[in-house]
Amino acid sequence: MKIHLVTHNKHKFEEYRLLFRNENMEVEWVNTEYVEIQDDDVENVALFSLNALTGKIHEPFMLEDSGLYIKSLKGFPGPYSSYVNRTIGNEGIMDLMKNIRERQAVFVAVIGLRMDGQNYLFRGVTEGKISHEIKGKKGFGFDPIFIPEGSERTFSEMDIEEKNRYSHRMMAFKKLIEFIKI
Amino acid sequence: MKIHLVTHNKHKFEEYRLLFRNENMEVEWVNTEYVEIQDDDVENVALFSLNALTGKIHEPFMLEDSGLYIKSLKGFPGPYSSYVNRTIGNEGIMDLMKNIRERQAVFVAVIGLRMDGQNYLFRGVTEGKISHEIKGKKGFGFDPIFIPEGSERTFSEMDIEEKNRYSHRMMAFKKLIEFIKI
Numbered sequence: 001m002k003i004h005l006v007t008h009n010k011h012k013f014e015e016y017r018l019l020f021r022n023e024n025m026e027v028e029w030v031n032t033e034y035v036e037i038q039d040d041d042v043e044n045v046a047l048f049s050l051n052a053l054t055g056k057i058h059e060p061f062m063l064e065d066s067g068l069y070i071k072s073l074k075g076f077p078g079p080y081s082s083y084v085n086r087t088i089g090n091e092g093i094m095d096l097m098k099n100i101r102e103r104q105a106v107f108v109a110v111i112g113l114r115m116d117g118q119n120y121l122f123r124g125v126t127e128g129k130i131s132h133e134i135k136g137k138k139g140f141g142f143d144p145i146f147i148p149e150g151s152e153r154t155f156s157e158m159d160i161e162e163k164n165r166y167s168h169r170m171m172a173f174k175k176l177i178e179f180i181k182i
Numbered sequence: 183m184k185i186h187l188v189t190h191n192k193h194k195f196e197e198y199r200l201l202f203r204n205e206n207m208e209v210e211w212v213n214t215e216y217v218e219i220q221d222d223d224v225e226n227v228a229l230f231s232l233n234a235l236t237g238k239i240h241e242p243f244m245l246e247d248s249g250l251y252i253k254s255l256k257g258f259p260g261p262y263s264s265y266v267n268r269t270i271g272n273e274g275i276m277d278l279m280k281n282i283r284e285r286q287a288v289f290v291a292v293i294g295l296r297m298d299g300q301n302y303l304f305r306g307v308t309e310g311k312i313s314h315e316i317k318g319k320k321g322f323g324f325d326p327i328f329i330p331e332g333s334e335r336t337f338s339e340m341d342i343e344e345k346n347r348y349s350h351r352m353m354a355f356k357k358l359i360e361f362i363k364i
Binding site: 035036037038040045048073074075076077078079080083084086087088092095096098 | 217218219220222227230255256257258259260261262265266268269270274277278280
């Protein structure tokens with residue numbers, strides 16, 4: 001079985017290609033943008049997009065919505081992570097967190113899968129904290145400011161294999177694979 | 183003619199009620215939430231919502247999408263103003279603007295009207311700047327930090343009649359009224 005991955009984000013596709021390869025599976029990149037709704041819950045965002053793409057993309061297909069939820073900022077930037085990243089960026093998050101001691105944050109990824117005419121959601125969560133400075137060059141998005149629990153380094157200081165041991169993306173992917181392999 | 187205004191925001195409805203009253207027109211509040219898409223352009227957000235509500239709300243109906251675009255923050259918070267407001271709030275914007283001299287910002291409102299089976303958009307823009315402190319108690323959202331051009335006070339320091347002389351909402355409303363009265 002070959003799954004089509006719908007994303008406009010090259011980095012995201014690269015991470016998934018590696019994850020699928022480790023499972024001896026193939027993934028095909030469908031590089032296109034699609035409609036996402038405004039909703040605080042990434043599950044709802046993913047579900048809406050799945051339905052919007054149904055009939056337009058060859059099944060089975062998947063997409064992924066992810067967000068960084070910072071506790072002391074009431075969950076900001078949440079599902080709007082990509083917009084926030086390309087406007088105020090990591091520097092903006094540093095400014096917002098300047099005098100805040102509570103650094104707790106979670107990275108959430110929700111994979112939406114459309115297969116055999118049904119929608120399925122798989123959620124991955126990584127607990128961690130916001131670093132005090134922007135660190136590392138690898139990865140993308142908020143990777144340079146997120147330190148997963150169990151490490152002292154940001155996602156951007158890790159190579160992709162190490163990041164994949166911790167990442168929300170990997171957690172969601174694991175559930176997807178378990179489901180597919182039943 | 184009575185227009186139905188779809189919004190979950192009581193403050194927004196109150197402002198429109200006054201605007202319509204000044205035109206001797208009636209507006210009926212449809213207090214419901216609706217789907218909004220993620221898009222940097224408020225026009226696209228409004229248009230999508232109009233289509234999503236068509237057939238569900240009695241025509242003619244209208245909705246309004248608005249956003250605050252801060253130049254030095256690359257347009258942030260833009261169309262996600264309501265989310266940003268209830269998470270990092272005005273305090274967050276102050277933190278992001280702390281060491282920034284360039285305070286230029288625009289408030290944009292887009293009214294989407296559904297009438298006789300057609301969609302119409304009316305855009306209102308108010309130029310202004312971000313204040314150096316949070317000021318005033320009236321209004322809602324980013325009103326306490328936005329100073330419109332031609333004034334030295336924030337929207338929140340003005341009563342509603344004064345705000346309506348400057349506001350992006352009023353600018354969009356004027357165009358709507360001109361159109362309706364043809």
